[in-house]
Amino acid sequence: GYGVVLTGHSMGAGVAVILALRMATRGEPPAACVAFACPPVVTDVPWATKAMAGVEAYIVADDIVPHLSIASVEGLLTRLARIDSCEAGARTRLAVAAGIEDAPPDMRAAAAAHDVPSGDHAVLEVPAASMVHLPRAE
Known part of the structure; x- marks a missing residue:
């Protein structure tokens, strides 16, 4: 017979990976799952390691997803x-956003602040047996 191959990009990759894990835990793993720019979708759970055997993930350099x-x-x-609370006029904000002007010191300081809330959120990961990180072309 035929095997099911799952694939997706971004949110579609997340759906494909979750479906692959679900199929594997039910004893019917897909032939393959190829995920491009997959968001983190699972916590570190023991059963996922075996279930993700057929999952490949591809990530391009500094992709945010x-x-x-x-x-x-x-x-x-x-x-x-x-940054929005910084004292800057509309013209300055637009010029900074467009890359025409450098951000004023108070905006740079606000953007670089490290005291952001940490929260008690579960740490998620991209479940894949192999993960390929592709560098951005110069």
Whole structure:
């Protein structure tokens, strides 16, 4: 017969991986699962190691999706709120956003702040038997 091959990109990769794990735990693993830019979708659970045997994940350099977590998004929103509270006019904000001007010191300090809330969130990971990190072409 035929085997099922699951694949997806970004959120679709997350769905494909979760479906592959579900199929494997029911004794019917897919022939393969290839995930491109998969977000972290599972916690570190003992049964997942065996179930992810047919999962391959591909991540391009600094792609944000595979590094997303509740904590990282929460930190980003906190930093954006701090940047937004900086004293800067609309023209300055637009010029900084467009890359025409450098950010003023108070904006740089707000963006670099490390005291963002850590929260008590579960640490998620991309479940894959093999993970390929592709460097960005120069």
